[in-house]
Amino acid sequence: MSPGSVGTVATQHLDLPGSLPLDCGRSLRRVRVAYETYGTLSPARDNVILVCHALSGDAHAAGLSPDPPPEGTRDGFAAAASPKGIGWWDGMIGPGKAFDTDRFFVVSTNLLGGCRGTTGPSSTDPDTGRPYGSAFPVITVADMVRCERAFLAELRIDRLAAVAGGSLGGMQALEWATSYPDQVNNIVVIASTHALQPQGVAWNAIARESIMRDPAWQGGDYYGTGRAPDAGMGVARMVGHITYLSAPSLAEKFGRRLQSGGDLRYTLHEPEFEVESYLRHQASSFVRRFDANTYLHLSRALTYFQLDLPAAAETIMARTLLIAFSSDWLYPPSASEEIFDALRKSGKEAEFHLIDAPYGHDCFLLEEARQTPIVRDFLTEGRA
Amino acid sequence: MSPGSVGTVATQHLDLPGSLPLDCGRSLRRVRVAYETYGTLSPARDNVILVCHALSGDAHAAGLSPDPPPEGTRDGFAAAASPKGIGWWDGMIGPGKAFDTDRFFVVSTNLLGGCRGTTGPSSTDPDTGRPYGSAFPVITVADMVRCERAFLAELRIDRLAAVAGGSLGGMQALEWATSYPDQVNNIVVIASTHALQPQGVAWNAIARESIMRDPAWQGGDYYGTGRAPDAGMGVARMVGHITYLSAPSLAEKFGRRLQSGGDLRYTLHEPEFEVESYLRHQASSFVRRFDANTYLHLSRALTYFQLDLPAAAETIMARTLLIAFSSDWLYPPSASEEIFDALRKSGKEAEFHLIDAPYGHDCFLLEEARQTPIVRDFLTEGRA
Missing domain, CATH: 3.40.50.1820 (Alpha/Beta hydrolase fold, catalytic domain)
Structure with missing residues (x-):
């Protein structure tokens, strides 16, 4: 120990x-x-x-x-x-x-x-x-x-x-x-x-919208359906994550460095910048450990406070x-x-x-x- | 005139x-x-x-x-x-x-x-x-x-x-x-x-993710299918809109005023705060006038610049x-x-x-x- x-x-x-x-x-x-x-x-x-x-x-x-x-x-x-x-x-x-x-x-x-x-x-x-x-x-x-x-x-x-x-x-x-x-x-x-x-209220509203607009959310009754609003909650987490950090800390950690090291790949689908890849990683690891309805309810509660x-x-x-x-x-x-x-x-x-x-x-x-x-x-x- | x-x-x-x-x-x-x-x-x-x-x-x-x-x-x-x-x-x-x-x-x-x-x-x-x-x-x-x-x-x-x-x-x-x-x-x-x-790169990545994670996007080939990624682009627009404004200007315009005037309604689905309602309105009017793939391409281009x-x-x-x-x-x-x-x-x-x-x-x-x-x-x- x-x-x-x-x-x-x-x-x-x-x-x-x-x-x-x-x-x-x-x-x-x-x-x-x-x-x-x-x-x-x-x-x-x-x-x-x-x-x-x-x-x-x-x-x-x-x-x-x-x-x-x-x-x-x-x-x-x-x-x-x-x-x-x-x-x-x-x-x-x-x-x-x-x-x-x-x-x-x-x-x-x-x-x-x-x-x-x-x-x-x-x-x-x-x-x-x-x-x-x-x-x-x-x-x-x-x-x-x-x-x-x-x-x-x-x-x-x-x-x-x-x-x-x-x-x-x-x-x-x-x-x-x-x-x-x-x-x-x-x-x-x-x-x-x-x-x-109010800006924090807005960020939370956006995160919740992202989850609730995911068709897999199914009005909140997705348990046992084999589908969950991972896509929407991933975006919610990305929004949250950026609001939790500062612009200078992102600049210091990632700058504008490219994933490929050198040239642009001219793609919409794949991350080009390291910070894009980082965000995807944050989203995918978060959805594996967190429930979307809990996210909605806690976000609502902290907005109300x-x-x-x-x-x-x-x-x-x-x-x-x-x-x-x-x-x-x-x-x-x-x-x-x-x-x-x-x-x-x-x-x-x-x-x-x-x-x-x-x-x-x-x-x-x-x-x-x-x-x-x-x-x-x-x-x-x-x-x- | x-x-x-x-x-x-x-x-x-x-x-x-x-x-x-x-x-x-x-x-x-x-x-x-x-x-x-x-x-x-x-x-x-x-x-x-x-x-x-x-x-x-x-x-x-x-x-x-x-x-x-x-x-x-x-x-x-x-x-x-x-x-x-x-x-x-x-x-x-x-x-x-x-x-x-x-x-x-x-x-x-x-x-x-x-x-x-x-x-x-x-x-x-x-x-x-x-x-x-x-x-x-x-x-x-x-x-x-x-x-x-x-x-x-x-x-x-x-x-x-x-x-x-x-x-x-x-x-x-x-x-x-x-x-x-x-x-x-x-x-x-x-x-x-x-x-x-880099923070701007991140916001743009989040907006694009929101569009591309919408199943109605269909890899970009949604034209003529009767479906379009309005849900995802709505969230993208909300993210964009908040990044275009300042926290003090949101505070001045909306404060924490409630939609209902007085009491909380205890709802996840409906806007409680005026700023939440405003965001929904921005999203819905934007998706009526703008194409999601154009959003993706212009967002990518300005990120590359x-x-x-x-x-x-x-x-x-x-x-x-x-x-x-x-x-x-x-x-x-x-x-x-x-x-x-x-x-x-x-x-x-x-x-x-x-x-x-x-x-x-x-x-x-x-x-x-x-x-x-x-x-x-x-x-x-x-x-x-």
Whole structure:
């Protein structure tokens, strides 16, 4: 085991009792939650950090999977030198790391609507015995958080030392602090926002259109038909991937280098530029590991998310750490700054760190070394 | 007729004799060119300005069409208050305007590969009597310019006072000045580049993937089948449209306003946000007026375009006017500045104007009033 690793960790599953009420007015029965834990729960059960993943993550946040899928969650620029089966935030979670498992009991769940073990559109609908498909209700970030809370109640955890996440994960942390202000001591909100900007709403709409316009989507009921909207979801992933990176980082990594090395091949069908080939690869590996309906639902949920400032800042009781990245144009630093300003004006404890880094939104997965001391200091100083 | 208008102008057509050689090694026979002219050709035939359109334009650059199609070329933010059938650059071309038809004979053609009258993938292949479809050769910006030059030769015009265009149109102007340096007095290059940045290459690849992954594309041979890749091209247009605008301009125009006015409807299928509805509208109107194979070929051509600096600057003899827009992140001002610097270092006459304007790449179609004095002064001072 390498130093700082939590070792091999398998994903476990827990079925929630009762039913889970949703913002849309419907509810879900027999919700299953996939989760992993790292570190040791203190006798007082007061050292729990909930880690929330972003759109394409899963419960396997740290360590090595005993049964790694062919396509890992660390893809794109993060794929290089990542061991097979490594957790998506392994650089941040472990003994001595930002989320220090020598001190904290770190819990990571696959979110509601997911496709990696927690109940989602591809799960069996107990009412029909068939996959939900189009019958899966439209969910919100608040629904995800309600699910996480119900799950933690099953573990007899009723107060969190911290909730942490990047992007959609950061939205969950913010939602925790506003929905359950007396149950969260600290939140760590990275590369996130209180409300996606209209351009981000547009990118998400385009990604969803791409999936729903694929005839193989079949209105959402493609399970068991032998067809899936891989073509459309591939395009959705390409759009997402480019919005997660910055123009300079693409220029530095690929330039205008040709696939063939020298001459143009004069083809529409084949990639001519290296960046074109890279995009195709990202798309094809993503569709092998991800469910299109989950993509639709999570994209919809993160688009809906909106904390009204400054009112929300009045509600939040948790100490708040905000981290943003200079080159992140999808979740621009200005949003984190707005949240920070609102919290400070409400007299709340908050820190805002702007990290100057070139990789766009994906920085939250790539710039682990620079986030580590910020997160460590924040959790050490606090009452966590 | 409103002041400054060239009046009603119909698109004409001209068939080129012989065959047109292409960069890919193939050639095209019986090439037809759609064109319009505005103003009067001087007896010395020395007052000609060739106006080159961008990806989605056509030969109808100015005035009113006698037979306006249901969907005009002025869409997006430019659609508001545009009379039906108005040319895509009507604000720039006419008596007393930037390209002053009291002085110049302005010629506008639909470019090679187009779908609005000039030979393109939807035209009849003389070898088979059927539409080219997948048989249409991959073309380049140099091929477009070669076609324009052959067309002008038919009009017995062998020297241009100026070549002007924005975006892909600006690439054509640059190509004219490097391929035929002794035949062009001035070029006006707006919101363009000597080589698309890798992020732009990626956006174009995504748009093409979206079209080619649509099963209705049928490898390019969809003509006459009753099906066309409208779904995929709609997504391509959405991607393009967002890259042509800026995040602040989307925020200002749409914010996060909901379609329904108040409450969320919890739906995947229907637009919830106004910006989502706007995107759908852009897509559906675009697919009614544009051919998917033309989109593929023009996107490929503009991706290929590359002038190697500083060598190209040595070749260019034309006085060069470069205009860029502060919020244009697809064709960022830095590219225009690079061209400007290379020209100045080579001792060439060049001007660079950076216009501070919020509408992104689409500024070249929207900020006509601010471009007008710059273009007028440039053409007045020059030997045009």
